[in-house]
Amino acid sequence: MKNFELAEPRTLDQLIAYLAKEKRRVSLMAGGTDLLGEIKEGTVEPDVVVDLRTIPDLAYIKKEKDAVRIGALTTVADLAENPVIAQDYPVLKQAVEVIGSPQLRNMGTVGGNLCQRPRCWYYRDVDVVCRKKGGSKCFAYKGRNKYHAIIGGGMCYIVYPSDLAPALIALDTMVAISSPRGQKTIPLADFYALPSVNVHKENVLEPDEVLREVRIPPATKDDRSAYNKFIERGSWDFAVVSAAVKGTVSGKIFKDIRIVLGGIAPVPWRLQKAEEAIKGKKLSEEAVRVAAREALQDAKPLEENGYKKDLVEVVLARTVMSLV
């Protein structure tokens, strides 16, 4: 492990000012559950680690008129226990409950979860210089790839591992970003970017930008939502396939629906074609499976991950049908 400096800003302004002038390699640390593992294994070698926990007031869950606002440093465990989340956003509640383990949920934060790095075993291996780390090829493409992307790959076949991201995107969540240039708010769906945009990172954050808050639009009384995560064992694992579904239902028919999948692509994967096929129709499990199959027609599984297509059909069908 390489030595690093520790920076402990006391206010958000101090942090922003620091990021404006610091030209060395900086890693922002919230709960540290992902970053510390990366540093120990040598996957990343920051010159400076900025501990965000020394900044007060970045952990909160506030229900306001226009949104439920969640501070980036709110722990996953606090989110899991919050009554507003449980009441208004079942998809989010169900997603946070299956993140990692109790220990990881106690330490991990909302911002950290949304900014975590991929779990690809080639990316994580310090001896492998893959395309994401400045090399010239994706080792998963012709290597061991049972957990890798079936769609959206190409340059790099990572899957985005977050459970929160699909759930929050299904809820049409916005994220607030601070930087020396001021504040901006963008949809979480636009926060993530495919490897073809920039293979070295998974989102659009610049080195001097900080994800500060997420804002979930208010729930309406016809809202229904659910999260379903398929893992190989009983707990403590990243999704092989997951499905976040949110919609409004009237008389067993979805008036509108958003479907976001985890575990199959380098970014949380919106399945718009399936949404169109499901909307306004009388549903059966088979109909949802067909919709999923057709929406994934462009998927190009690798040698070992074709089973994920089958799993998407099952997981999505079960999730959708649980809501009607």
Next chain:
Amino acid sequence: MGRGDEASEPLIDIYKCPNVKVEEFSVFANTCASRPTRAPGHVQGTFALEGLLEELAAELGMDPLELRKKNYTTRNEGDSKIPYSTKGLDKCYELGAAGIDWQRRNKKPGAGAGRKRRGLGMATQIWWGAGVPGTLADLKLNPDGSVEVICGTQDIGTGTLTLIAVVAAETLGLDPQDITVKIGNSDYPWAPSSGGSQTAPSVGPAVRDAALKAAQRIKEVAAKKLNIAAADVIIADKKLYDKNKPENALSFKDAAKELRRESVFHGERKEPQEGFAYNTFGAHFAEVEVDMETGRIEVKKVVAVHEIGRVLNKLTAESQVIGGVTQGLSAALFEQRITDESTGTLVNHNLHDYKIATAKDIPEIVPIFVDSFDPRLNNLGNKGLGEPPRIPASAAIANAVYNAIGVHVREIPMTPDKVLRALKRKEERS
């Protein structure tokens, strides 16, 4: 480099079959270092053999347990052809079948219906575990009545400290906590290494031998004090007393005081009687539920029955079995080394990517012992239990999956992708 380590041994030994030929060869590969663990070779060999029998039984339209009973043998079918001194495998079958309610199984594999299907499977285990003659232990009896047992063995988490204390205490009429056990030092009397399921049947009898000698000595001292013959002295409940007149008694402490100095008794594990084969046996019965759409397997229950001669300590013995079944389940469903073929490196070299069972994956595990006694083997009649519970668990679970879904996955770990592939294979065949 890794070696198969006699994976074919169970194929030769377990069943009565006059024409068995096995070939075994190791493949050397340019990959990471590996060594087999807990019951090397037998886990793999048993998985293959017991899976084969399960498929054979289905072909024959037979109860797989009946097929095994039909080919039962009471002598070693391998090189020696000599009879087993004790073989409680028939009893294991009986207790295991009752424990899992065997008649609930699908009479035809895959006969169930619905999205989630249940199945029952079983597998047989054979292993060594007779212990090592020549193992030594000293028992030191001090004039203050304290007792030390000294032996150059080790406790690798298997309960050696407990079993030594239990054997010495029971022989001397004391409680286990009255015994100070000293192990883990090569200056101490010789014991074999902690492997091969040999510690309990090696160390236990040596301790028993030393303790019997100590008991004899202190009985003689007490007899003099009580004015009776040594043969009439009973040693129990921290006392020595006249078997004809129990109130004529002396406390263990007071008797030890009469020795006036520390006394050391040397114990040794003796040779077993010749002309017999000494093995351990067991049978595991598993119940699983398989999600036919996702390929995910959930183990619901495992009944693990073992014949290891006399059980020295129930708590630690059951703990061994629960651990063995847990390992077998973990191997059956999750564990694998994934090697990148172009670089030869292991890609899943951490406990996130190398998946092991979590607490949530462990079902009800019911350990049962055929508590027998093998007087020809040693003075305690006990055999080893370190490896046996690891041997048939994966095979029993795989056979239960076969019973549930009607196709044998034939490979572990049975991860969802492989189960789905097996189901597709079955669909294409029909």
